[in-house]
Amino acid sequence: MEFVRSNTSIPVPKVYQAFEQKGRVYIVMERIKAANVGNKWSSLSHASRERIFQQLRPMIEELRTLQPPKGMGVANVDGGPIFDPRLPTQSEWGPFGDIDDFHKALVDQQDIGSVVDENYGDLRELAAFYRQTWSQPVFTHGDLSSFNILYDGERVVGIINWETTGWLPPYWEYATAWNANPQNAFWQAEVDRFLQPWPHARAMDSVRRKYFGFF
Numbered sequence: 544m545e546f547v548r549s550n551t552s553i554p555v556p557k558v559y560q561a562f563e564q565k566g567r568v569y570i571v572m573e574r575i576k577a578a579n580v581g582n583k584w585s586s587l588s589h590a591s592r593e594r595i596f597q598q599l600r601p602m603i604e605e606l607r608t609l610q611p612p613k614g615m616g617v618a619n620v621d622g623g624p625i626f627d628p629r630l631p632t633q634s635e636w637g638p639f640g641d642i643d644d645f646h647k648a649l650v651d652q653q654d655i656g657s658v659v660d661e662n663y664g665d666l667r668e669l670a671a672f673y674r675q676t677w678s679q680p681v682f683t684h685g686d687l688s689s690f691n692i693l694y695d696g697e698r699v700v701g702i703i704n705w706e707t708t709g710w711l712p713p714y715w716e717y718a719t720a721w722n723a724n725p726q727n728a729f730w731q732a733e734v735d736r737f738l739q740p741w742p743h744a745r746a747m748d749s750v751r752r753k754y755f756g757f758f
Contacts, residue, residue, distance in 0.1 A: 544705050545558050546620050547606070547705065547708075551605045551606065551608075552605065553605060553606065553702060554699065554700055554701045554702065555701065555702060555703070556572040556574070556575055556701060557573040558570060558572045558573075559572060575700055575703070576695075577693040577694060577695040577700045577701060579689065579691070579692060579693055580595065580689040580690070580693070581689030581690040581692075581730070584689060593736075594697045595692075595694060595697065596737045598698070599699060599737040600737050602702070603716070603738060606682055606683075606684065607681055611679060611710045616638055616639045616640045616641045616644065616645070616680065617637055617638065617641070617642060617644070617645040617710060617711055618638035618639065618710055619638070619709040619710075620682075620708055620709060620710070622638060623638060624637050624638055625637055625707070626706055626709075627719075630756070631756025632756065642677040642712050645711075645712065646673040646712075647673075649751055649755060650751065651755060655669060665753075666750065666754065668750070669747050669751060672743070672744070672747040677712060677713075678713060679710075680709075680711050680712060681711065681712075681713050682708070682709075682710060683708065683709060683710070683715050683719075684702065684705060684707070685707030685709065685711065685715065685716065686704055686707045686719060686720075686723055687720040687738070688720070688723035688724045688727045688730065689727055689729075689730045689733075690724065691703050691704045707719070714741040714744035714748075717739065717744065717745060718741065718744055718748040720734045721745050722748075
């Protein structure tokens with residue numbers, strides 16, 4: 544959060560103190576007194592919703608302007624393991640040298656492109672998706688659920704829960720926002736209004752989750 548606060552104008556809680564005690568890390572931070580979008584969405588007018596999206600779009604664009612340090616692969620903001628409890632088998636992954644290494648880990652190092660059974664054509668399509676040339680990782684929140692966006696009136700006053708933040712593939716923000724939370728299914732119809740759409744990437748990530756675990 545301090546990295547975002549120091550390098551962007553995106554509203555995030557102030558961090559007052561962080562410390563470790565008995566193997567656990569604690570963060571003392573500002574509590575933003577505002578409602579989350581998810582709990583109030585059904586009561587908002589179309590015009591109010593659009594005003595919220597008009598604020599979110601430039602915030603995400605600003606997030607994308609952040610550049611990774613030289614040599615940074617898929618990692619958290621400091622270059623360490625990414626954290627995401629929705630990924631299979633473990634919550635911490637990597638760090639990885641590049642996006643290709645990250646993709647290999649997501650499919651448990653399996654050579655999915657060599658599958659010849661016609662019933663698994665979707666796996667070969669996933670392999671082709673992963674094999675394409677990727678740009679460098681981009682700075683990603685990783686959990687843009689409606690419940691992590693705070694607003695007061697019609698003003699977005701906070702984006703919270705940055706623990707899944709890191710340098711990740713450019714489609715990852717879209718895929719994770721679309722699948723953020725089972726209680727957040729209504730948000731799937733809205734994410735295209737403030738994030739760059741990656742429909743094929745989302746479809747391919749659904750294939751990945753089908754065979755290698757849900758998040």
